[in-house]
Amino acid sequence: MPRAxxxxxxAKGERPPSAETFxxxxxxxxxxxxxxxxxxxxxxxxxxxxxxxxxxxxxxRRDQWRGVNLRAWVFTIMTNLYRDRHRRVSQHxxxxxxxxxxxxxxxxxxxxxxxTRLQQALNALSPDHRSVLMLVVVEGxxxxxxxxxxAIPIGTVMSRLSRARRQMAMxxxxxxxxxxxxxx
Amino acid sequence: xxxxxNTVTETDLHAFVDGFLDxxxxxxxxxxxxxHPEEADEILQWQAQAAELRTAFSNYARPxxxxxxLLNAASPARTSSILWRKSALIxxxxxxxxxxxxxxxxxxxxxxxxxxxxxxxALESLPGQxxxxxxxxxxxxxxxxxxxxDQEEHLVTWLxxxxxxxxxxxxxxxxxxxxxxGRLLPVNGKAGAMLMYQDTAGxxxxxxxxxNPENGETSFRFESAGALETFYWIDGxxxxxxxxxxxxxxxxxxxxxxxxQFET
Numbered sequence: 001m002p003r004a005x006x007x008x009x010x011a012k013g014e015r016p017p018s019a020e021t022f023x024x025x026x027x028x029x030x031x032x033x034x035x036x037x038x039x040x041x042x043x044x045x046x047x048x049x050x051x052x053x054x055x056x057x058x059x060x061r062r063d064q065w066r067g068v069n070l071r072a073w074v075f076t077i078m079t080n081l082y083r084d085r086h087r088r089v090s091q092h093x094x095x096x097x098x099x100x101x102x103x104x105x106x107x108x109x110x111x112x113x114x115x116t117r118l119q120q121a122l123n124a125l126s127p128d129h130r131s132v133l134m135l136v137v138v139e140g141x142x143x144x145x146x147x148x149x150x151a152i153p154i155g156t157v158m159s160r161l162s163r164a165r166r167q168m169a170m171x172x173x174x175x176x177x178x179x180x181x182x183x184x
Numbered sequence: 185x186x187x188x189x190n191t192v193t194e195t196d197l198h199a200f201v202d203g204f205l206d207x208x209x210x211x212x213x214x215x216x217x218x219x220h221p222e223e224a225d226e227i228l229q230w231q232a233q234a235a236e237l238r239t240a241f242s243n244y245a246r247p248x249x250x251x252x253x254l255l256n257a258a259s260p261a262r263t264s265s266i267l268w269r270k271s272a273l274i275x276x277x278x279x280x281x282x283x284x285x286x287x288x289x290x291x292x293x294x295x296x297x298x299x300x301x302x303x304x305x306a307l308e309s310l311p312g313q314x315x316x317x318x319x320x321x322x323x324x325x326x327x328x329x330x331x332x333x334d335q336e337e338h339l340v341t342w343l344x345x346x347x348x349x350x351x352x353x354x355x356x357x358x359x360x361x362x363x364x365x366g367r368l369l370p371v372n373g374k375a376g377a378m379l380m381y382q383d384t385a386g387x388x389x390x391x392x393x394x395x396n397p398e399n400g401e402t403s404f405r406f407e408s409a410g411a412l413e414t415f416y417w418i419d420g421x422x423x424x425x426x427x428x429x430x431x432x433x434x435x436x437x438x439x440x441x442x443x444x445q446f447e448t
Contacts, residue, residue, distance in 0.1 A: 023255050030254060035245035039237070047244070055254045113402040113418070118240055136202055137234045138241050143195075143204075158195055165198075169229045172236075 022062055025070055026055065032139065036075060039134040040082045042123055050085065054078040075139070076149045079131045086127040121171035129164035132157055192216045197223065201230045311407045311414040313371055314392040314425030317378050318412065321367070322388040329365030329380050339366050343377040347393060349422055353379050354391070354445035359438055361389065372397065372423070389428030389435070391442055396423040404439060406432060415439035419446070 033054060038047035058074050065073055122130060135141045135149070136157075143161075147154040192213055199205050200213045217224040321328050331339040336353055344351035346368055353363050361381035369378050371394025379391040402418045413435045416425035424446065426439045 027251060027255065030251045031245045031247050034248070035241050038244040039241045052254060059255065113405055115240065118236060134237070134241075136198075137237050143198075158198065161198055162194060165230050165233065168233050169226070172233065173229075 022065075023059075026058060026074070029071055029074055030055070032071070033074065033078060036078060036134060036139055037082075039122075039138050040078075040127075040130060042119070050078065050082060053081055053085075057081060072141075072145065072149050075135065075141075079135075079150060082131060083127045117172070121168050124171055125164055125167060129160050129167065132160040133164035133168070136161055197227060198230075201227060201234060310372070310392070310394060310418075310423045310425050311405075311416045311427075313376075313394070314390065314414050314416065314427045315407075315409060315412055317369060317392055318388075318390045318414075318427040321378065321380065322390060328388070330367040332365040333363040335365075336363060343368060343393075346375040347377055347395065347422070349393075351377065351393070352445060354442045356381055356438060356441060359434075359441060360384070361438065364388070371395070387428070387430065389426065389430065389438065392425040392427070394423045396421055404436070404443075406436070408432070417443065419443070422446075 030051070034047070034051050037050040037054065038044065041047035041050055054074070054077055057077055061077070125133070131150070132146060135146045136143070141149070143154055143157050147157045150157070196205070196209070196213055200210060205213060217227060331342065333339075333353075340351045340353050343366055353366065356362070360383045362383075364380040364382050366377055366379040369376055371377075371392060374395045376392065376394035378393075380388055381391070382388040396418050400418050401420065404415055404417045407414045407416070411429045412427060413430065413432050414425055414427040415435055415438075416423065417439070418424070424439075424442065426435060426442055428435055428438070430438075
């Protein structure tokens with residue numbers, strides 16, 4: 001149903017601020033969104049893809065933003081997108097080929113096999129556990145914030161966090177490393 | 185988790201790790217942990233894990249010059265990157281199919297290993313490639329190697345030239361293995377080398393060397409597949425993998441000896 005012009009302009013004036021402001025705000029969120037998307041993804045390219053999908057969706061849905069805490073709103077959209085993608089990928093496992101690549105951050109100072117090990121431990125987590133772990137540990141959100149963002153009880157946040165931490169600890173502890181003596 | 189009047193919950197422990205406790209409560213938890221070594225151990229693991237995760241991803245929190253284009257939903261960069269990724273996917277499927285065909289005979293779980301399309305993935309497939317090389321060549325009766333140990337000098341010069349690296353064939357006689365010879369073979373999609381050794385009982389092992397796309401240095405790692413053990417590591421420009429049907433302890437000795445003798 002077409003809306004009268006006066007309604008439309010009022011709606012625009014009230015909720016989403018001017019287009020430029022909204023887009024600039026999104027732009028300033030991109031670095032932390034990039035970190036979050038990469039922490040959920042299986043590879044750099046997969047992370048950039050998720051980031052792009054997320055920004056697209058945010059722009060499409062800008063009218064649904066209620067004008068408070070843009071960052072949390074965008075992070076919620078990212079989390080949901082990630083879960084949907086993960087579901088699609090598990091249904092069509094051939095796509096996963098594209099996503100088995102390890103961490104390839106520019107920093108090459110670290111041990112590359114160590115990065116692969118971390119990535120594998122993360123990939124073994126379910127999307128629900130992984131997103132809670134990343135929101136708390138990497139993004140620094142409080143438990144109640146995460147509960148609000150994901151629309152789940154705080155008890156569920158805590159149990160997912162416990163589960164994620166214990167599973168990661170178990171995976172990372174699997175002792176397949178022998179420390180190297182340097183007799184040269 | 186009740187100690188008299190002082191109760192520490194699981195939520196407290198998480199909040200302790202995540203820095204959400206006020207000073208007073210934090211000190212109480214610290215005291216409590218002194219009497220609960222098992223939980224204290226777990227907290228140390230969680231803290232290390234959190235630090236590792238933050239380090240791994242902090243580098244990504246940076247702007248990129250193309251960020252403006254993200255806001256333009258149908259930007260050409262997006263379209264081309266999707267196309268590029270699609271073709272990479274097809275290439276990856278093809279590579280998986282080919283390596284699957286090569287490895288299929290042996291029924292190893294090689295197919296499930298990631299396919300080398302990007303650097304780190306290539307690193308990871310080093311033990312997989314080493315196992316395949318072992319399975320293919322170590323069982324070969326007449327032509328296990330291209331150049332035999334009788335021409336060792338020629339062997340190391342030739343393979344060293346192809347790898348652009350001062351190759352030596354490690355002397356493993358002290359561990360009961362003598363050089364059979366070596367061959368040129370593709371590793372990580374480039375010229376690589378395989379050296380083969382055997383003991384007096386005819387038990388063989390292989391040493392695989394491949395160009396490492398990232399200059400790095402790693403610890404020793406091992407992978408088991410049935411009776412096959414593989415030790416692998418990266419040292420500078422070269423990745424190494426030693427595979428054999430020997431005990432892990434023995435193979436580790438051999439790998440360490442190789443590591444000692446290889447030039448970096």
